[in-house]
Amino acid sequence: xxxxxxxxxxxxxxxxxxxxxxxxxxxxxxxxxxxxxxxxxxxxxxxxxxxxxxxxxxxxxxxxxxxxxxxxxxxxxxxxxxxxxxxxxxxxxxxxxxxxxxxxxxxxxxxxxxxxxxxxxxxxxxxxxxxxxxxxxxxxxxxxxxxxxxxxxxxxxxxxxxxxxxxxxxxxxxxxxxxxxxxxxxxxxxxxxxxxxxxxxxxxxxxxxxxxxxxxxxxxxxxxxxxxxxxxxxxxxxxxxxxxxxxxxxxxxx
Amino acid sequence: xxxxxxxxxxxxxxxxxxxxxxxxxxxxxxxxxxxxxxxxxxxxxxxxxxxxxxxxxxxxxxxxxxxxxxxxxxxxxxxxxxxxxxxxxxxxxxxxxxxxxxxxxxxxxxxxxxxxxxxxxxxxxxxxxxxxxxxxxxxxxxxxxxxxxxxxxxxxxxxxxxxxxxxxxxxxxxxxxxxxxxxxxxxxxxxxxxxxxxxxxxxxxxxxxxxxxxxxxxxxxxxxxxxxxxxxxxxxxxxxxxxxxxxxxxxxxx
Numbered sequence: 001x002x003x004x005x006x007x008x009x010x011x012x013x014x015x016x017x018x019x020x021x022x023x024x025x026x027x028x029x030x031x032x033x034x035x036x037x038x039x040x041x042x043x044x045x046x047x048x049x050x051x052x053x054x055x056x057x058x059x060x061x062x063x064x065x066x067x068x069x070x071x072x073x074x075x076x077x078x079x080x081x082x083x084x085x086x087x088x089x090x091x092x093x094x095x096x097x098x099x100x101x102x103x104x105x106x107x108x109x110x111x112x113x114x115x116x117x118x119x120x121x122x123x124x125x126x127x128x129x130x131x132x133x134x135x136x137x138x139x140x141x142x143x144x145x146x147x148x149x150x151x152x153x154x155x156x157x158x159x160x161x162x163x164x165x166x167x168x169x170x171x172x173x174x175x176x177x178x179x180x181x182x183x184x185x186x187x188x189x190x191x192x193x194x195x196x197x198x199x200x201x202x203x204x205x206x207x208x209x210x211x212x213x214x215x216x217x218x219x220x221x222x223x224x225x226x227x228x229x230x231x232x233x234x235x236x237x238x239x240x241x242x243x244x245x246x247x248x249x250x251x252x253x254x
Numbered sequence: 255x256x257x258x259x260x261x262x263x264x265x266x267x268x269x270x271x272x273x274x275x276x277x278x279x280x281x282x283x284x285x286x287x288x289x290x291x292x293x294x295x296x297x298x299x300x301x302x303x304x305x306x307x308x309x310x311x312x313x314x315x316x317x318x319x320x321x322x323x324x325x326x327x328x329x330x331x332x333x334x335x336x337x338x339x340x341x342x343x344x345x346x347x348x349x350x351x352x353x354x355x356x357x358x359x360x361x362x363x364x365x366x367x368x369x370x371x372x373x374x375x376x377x378x379x380x381x382x383x384x385x386x387x388x389x390x391x392x393x394x395x396x397x398x399x400x401x402x403x404x405x406x407x408x409x410x411x412x413x414x415x416x417x418x419x420x421x422x423x424x425x426x427x428x429x430x431x432x433x434x435x436x437x438x439x440x441x442x443x444x445x446x447x448x449x450x451x452x453x454x455x456x457x458x459x460x461x462x463x464x465x466x467x468x469x470x471x472x473x474x475x476x477x478x479x480x481x482x483x484x485x486x487x488x489x490x491x492x493x494x495x496x497x498x499x500x501x502x503x504x505x506x507x508x
Contacts, residue, residue, distance in 0.1 A: 009378070010377050088377060089375075089377040120331075123263045123264050123341055124382065
């Protein structure tokens with residue numbers, strides 16, 4: 001039995017999200033169909049580092065699958081890409097130890113959120129960048145961003161539907177970059193709750209519009225109540241940019 | 255009667271091209287439907303600076319229409335964008351003299367062609383950038399590019415289906431920019447024949463792959479035979495970037 005770790009890029013626009021479901025086109029479902037065609041193993045299963053919502057993109061999602069198929073590891077990306085629809089791309093495949101699990105062993109994740117702070121969005125970016133016509137105050141947003149850093153209970157900053165045991169997560173950094181009308185928000189953390197990045201970004205937008213004061217972030221965290229934070233930013237501006245592992249522990253030398 | 259000049263951006267991916275046609279979704283057709291809804295004039299017609307093929311994008315296509323509708327000029331973009339599908343965007347509207355014609359009065363046009371010179375394309379760019387796995391020799395391509403500059407008969411560098419009276423056009427510049435794997439080719443000229451930019455780019459690619467020698471460009475031009483030049487580069491890497499007019503001659507002060 002082999003365990004293979006994939007690096008996956010996708011355009012989330014026409015997917016119902018990562019998770020396999022009976023109706024709706026999912027990324028997991030599409031890749032599993034491809035794995036079945038490649039391995040001929042009807043019960044092949046793909047384990048992602050985490051789910052992404054409908055419309056969310058990935059520059060480097062990670063997922064692993066176990067197989068008895070003896071295809072050379074270097075041929076896996078081409079073999080999969082040649083049969084898969086072109087809005088999913090296998091960037092890389094690595095042989096990892098059988099104990100490796102893409103979700104459990106993720107050390108950190110980085111999400112990128114793209115905003116165009118301008119009256120009109122570019123037609124070519126309508127599924128890629130969130131357009132906000134009203135001017136954002138970036139220095140206020142950067143101040144607010146600093147309050148997210150560290151270990152906190154993020155109950156106020158995730159979907160009320162989130163059912164995980166503990167809502168405590170560690171955010172390593174929240175950086176805001178501006179170049180003319182283009183704003184990028186990069187959020188790096190140990191892991192994220194359901195909708196957490198989108199609620200953090202939505203709240204930062206409310207800070208940028210002076211609806212929330214930067215220093216209110218701490219009291220919102222303390223209240224542990226989703227209704228205290230800002231809105232959920234739309235999915236199409238969000239990109240899963242990186243998932244990190246201690247690869248030296250897991251990678252098999254081929 | 256008023257004459258209104260529009261600046262139009264579009265994602266060409268799901269269009270059959272600029273030109274209105276009985277079957278197939280065209281950019282001209284979509285905008286004319288929108289103009290009809292806005293003006294209530296059933297015979298309103300849109301005149302583009304030129305056609306673009308299926309899959310070709312525009313950052314700033316220009317087109318004009320005549321109307322008796324008295325909508326304020328500053329409200330035209332919003333009025334149109336609010337009813338039009340989101341892969342077309344009206345960036346700007348200007349009031350011009352009745353004699354103005356977007357095709358006839360165009361002074362120059364700039365086309366951008368985007369290439370990713372890498373084994374794999376980005377999933378998010380699959381309809382935006384042409385992926386070429388085999389390494390391109392940029393210095394050879396830049397040398398070849400210089401031979402296109404000036405007034406030439408471009409019969410060898412346009413579709414054999416091109417039916418225009420004269421194939422003589424003036425190319426002002428062909429510049430090639432490289433940043434890591436991303437290559438951009440910017441072609442500026444007085445006007446272009448059917449498929450001309452795509453044949454120029456396809457030929458430059460053949461030069462970059464050492465199938466054609468840079469200095470062969472002049473003899474290919476002289477032969478006036480489409481079969482002498484390289485292939486036609488695919489449409490999805492091409493962007494109509496700019497159309498220039500002597501606006502001081504045509505713009506009405508409002």
